[in-house]
Amino acid sequence: MDERDLLLEFLASQRDGVRRAALGLSDQQATARPTAGQLSIGGLVKHLARTERGWFSVILAGRPDPAPDRAQHWDEEFTVLPGETLAGHLAAYEEVARETAEVVRALPDLELMVPLPEAPWFPPGAKVSARWILLHMIEETARHAGHADIVRESLDGATALDLSAAAQGG
Numbered sequence: 649m650d651e652r653d654l655l656l657e658f659l660a661s662q663r664d665g666v667r668r669a670a671l672g673l674s675d676q677q678a679t680a681r682p683t684a685g686q687l688s689i690g691g692l693v694k695h696l697a698r699t700e701r702g703w704f705s706v707i708l709a710g711r712p713d714p715a716p717d718r719a720q721h722w723d724e725e726f727t728v729l730p731g732e733t734l735a736g737h738l739a740a741y742e743e744v745a746r747e748t749a750e751v752v753r754a755l756p757d758l759e760l761m762v763p764l765p766e767a768p769w770f771p772p773g774a775k776v777s778a779r780w781i782l783l784h785m786i787e788e789t790a791r792h793a794g795h796a797d798i799v800r801e802s803l804d805g806a807t808a809l810d811l812s813a814a815a816q817g818g
């Protein structure tokens with residue numbers, strides 16, 4: 649297994665944690681915000697799919713952004729809107745995972761540099777490597793997998809260990 653495959657495996661492992669947090673939830677439960685914050689499991693899945701697609705398909709591969717008005721509707725990034733479902737967001741997340749693997753495996757190497765998007769939190773004109781993007785997405789997904797664990801346990805008491813056992817049929 650080379651570095652590229654190893655980093656994709658780490659990202660897949662973190663995605664699995666997010667998906668496990670959603671295991672068996674209804675759409676109503678997936679939009680619940682049972683903690684002091686405003687996060688829901690459905691909103692986290694939606695955000696992660698959108699963010700991962702942005703980093704890999706749009707920034708790294710240079711494909712058109714399917715939601716170019718995102719910056720104007722940031723408040724909707726973590727919100728499951730009317731007509732959206734948990735199943736739909738989970739399916740989109742699966743599609744994004746396949747796109748990410750395709751993009752990363754097609755790269756000449758992980759040293760490929762791309763400009764960072766314009767945002768107040770990035771220095772103007774800064775560039776990052778494909779490796780940086782992979783590591784950043786692992787970090788982002790892990791952070792939100794932890795959020796999803798807390799939200800899920802607040803919803804119904806199910807812990808990551810309980811959900812992992814349930815996902816394995818035990």
